[in-house]
Amino acid sequence: MATLFRCDLVIRNALVFDGTGAPRRLADVAVAGDRIIAVGDCSATAGWVEIDAAGKALAPGFIDAHAHDDRAVLCGPECLHCKLSQGVTTVVVGNCGISLSPLVRDTRPPAPLDLLGDASHWRYDSFAEYAEDFSRHGSAVNAIAFIGHTTLRAREMGDAELGRTATEAEAARMKDRLAEALRQGAWGLSTGLWYPPANAATTDEVIAIAEALTEAGGLYATHMRDEGDAILEAIDEACAIGRAARVPVVISHFKCIQPQNWGRSVETLARVDEAAKHQRVAFDVYPYPASSTVLLPEKLRDDVRVVVTWSVPHPEMQGRDLDDIARAWGCTRREAAVRLLPAGAITFQMSEEDVRRILAHPRAMIGSDGLPHDSFPHPRLWGTFPRVLGRYAREERLFSLEEAVRKMTGLTAETFGIPDRGVIRPGAFADLVLFDPATVIDEATFEEPTRPAAGIEQVWVNGEAVYRYGEGPTGARPGRLLKNPKARA
Ligand code: CU
Numbered sequence: 266m267a268t269l270f271r272c273d274l275v276i277r278n279a280l281v282f283d284g285t286g287a288p289r290r291l292a293d294v295a296v297a298g299d300r301i302i303a304v305g306d307c308s309a310t311a312g313w314v315e316i317d318a319a320g321k322a323l324a325p326g327f328i329d330a331h332a333h334d335d336r337a338v339l340c341g342p343e344c345l346h347c348k349l350s351q352g353v354t355t356v357v358v359g360n361c362g363i364s365l366s367p368l369v370r371d372t373r374p375p376a377p378l379d380l381l382g383d384a385s386h387w388r389y390d391s392f393a394e395y396a397e398d399f400s401r402h403g404s405a406v407n408a409i410a411f412i413g414h415t416t417l418r419a420r421e422m423g424d425a426e427l428g429r430t431a432t433e434a435e436a437a438r439m440k441d442r443l444a445e446a447l448r449q450g451a452w453g454l455s456t457g458l459w460y461p462p463a464n465a466a467t468t469d470e471v472i473a474i475a476e477a478l479t480e481a482g483g484l485y486a487t488h489m490r491d492e493g494d495a496i497l498e499a500i501d502e503a504c505a506i507g508r509a510a511r512v513p514v515v516i517s518h519f520k521c522i523q524p525q526n527w528g529r530s531v532e533t534l535a536r537v538d539e540a541a542k543h544q545r546v547a548f549d550v551y552p553y554p555a556s557s558t559v560l561l562p563e564k565l566r567d568d569v570r571v572v573v574t575w576s577v578p579h580p581e582m583q584g585r586d587l588d589d590i591a592r593a594w595g596c597t598r599r600e601a602a603v604r605l606l607p608a609g610a611i612t613f614q615m616s617e618e619d620v621r622r623i624l625a626h627p628r629a630m631i632g633s634d635g636l637p638h639d640s641f642p643h644p645r646l647w648g649t650f651p652r653v654l655g656r657y658a659r660e661e662r663l664f665s666l667e668e669a670v671r672k673m674t675g676l677t678a679e680t681f682g683i684p685d686r687g688v689i690r691p692g693a694f695a696d697l698v699l700f701d702p703a704t705v706i707d708e709a710t711f712e713e714p715t716r717p718a719a720g721i722e723q724v725w726v727n728g729e730a731v732y733r734y735g736e737g738p739t740g741a742r743p744g745r746l747l748k749n750p751k752a753r754a
């Protein structure tokens with residue numbers, strides 16, 4: 266009998282979705298070390314670990330295009346159960362202007378920075394220190410990290426001054442800080458111009474800082490200034506910043522908020538398509554008609570439902586409707602909201618029709634925008650990826666399963682420029698997810714938001730098993746903080 270070639274892992278008879286959108290095909294996949302070494306007929310190869318994947322789908326590990334896991338990636342595999350159980354193997358952190366570095370605090374940071382935690386978690390004076398901590402702790406998933414504009418402002422301007430535009434000198438210092446972080450491996454700049462106090466920043470302030478991206482080749486990701494009435498102007502502003510810095514733009518959690526804007530995704534998608542003729546512009550989306558962030562009393566409206574996700578003074582109110590709380594307290598919604606601060610909330614302010622239209626757009630990447638430290642989180646934290654696969658691809662046939670996988674793998678890796686990930690081919694990193702295409706579905710709901718998905722069977726990161734259905738995270742920490750390809754260090 267001929268000698269067999271030995272490698273670490275062979276997954277046999279899988280329906281391979283390679284991440285490019287190409288039709289599924291029956292194949293074996295062989296892995297040695299952290300890389301895929303063969304795809305096809307591997308009958309002459311034996312693995313130290315052999316998996317029979319008959320009837321199951323094998324895809325590149327999913328890339329969460331929009332996450333707030335800056336801190337979750339540092340606190341052990343259990344903190345990432347919500348991601349691993351969806352098949353996510355790489356997260357994009359530092360979004361919406363909010364990054365854990367470079368900022369050191371001895372007091373609670375102003376909202377929305379406190380989405381990532383109270384004073385005790387802000388201890389990285391540079392991106393290099395954050396990266397060092399990442400390697401010291403090890404993570405179950407890979408990450409790429411943006412630097413938040415709001416973080417830079419808190420660092421260079423001081424809390425009392427955040428409500429105004431930065432001076433030229435302050436913007437220059439933020440640009441230098443960003444440049445330093447990019448040299449150390451950060452992937453780009455993110456803004457959250459919708460949020461007070463960062464909404465005091467002018468377009469020129471952002472451009473002045475974003476110029477650091479030009480040389481480093483970083484991306485500009487933005488929670489736009491407006492996702493409601495003035496959304497077209499906000500898209501134009503995002504594109505103008507991208508053109509000025511000559512870098513690709515990623516519009517975060519693309520949506521149309523507030524009832525009077527429902528249906529406008531026809532216009533907004535057309536605006537992005539028009540811009541994309543002249544510059545690189547992309548967007549991510551999560552598959553739910555409700556948003557979630559810090560509770561901002563000044564943004565409340567009477568015609569949309571609000572559910573509290575956490576509250577520092579009133580933790581007993583998590584999961585409750587703001588209307589019920591106001592009734593119980595005998596006050597207005599706004600007064601109730603003020604009493605709950607600091608707090609977080611889910612807002613039911615989008616239409617399903619817009620969500621579906623945006624999801625189906627060929628440019629749409631899937632990003633969860635999950636908030637891992639919320640005590641009663643939006644279900645997107647645990648459900649986003651299996652919901653797209655099970656509900657929108659399989660059940661509703663909004664697009665093929667091949668296309669669903671592309672939106673969470675190949676397209677995302679290409680948009681962000683992540684080398685050798687998001688595809689199944691020889692030479693690519695062995696970030697893989699094995700799932701049952703007939704049963705995969707989200708189980709997390711607005712009522713029970715932390716239930717793991719069904720049908721995600723096994724997950725590997727850099728060739729190591731990180732998750733098994735029914736058992737949870739394996740405890741392995743093979744994840745890496747990926748450095749922007751032009752980083753010097
Ligand atoms: Cu976000």
Ligand code: ZN
Binds near residue numbers: 360361457
């Ligand atoms: Zn955001």
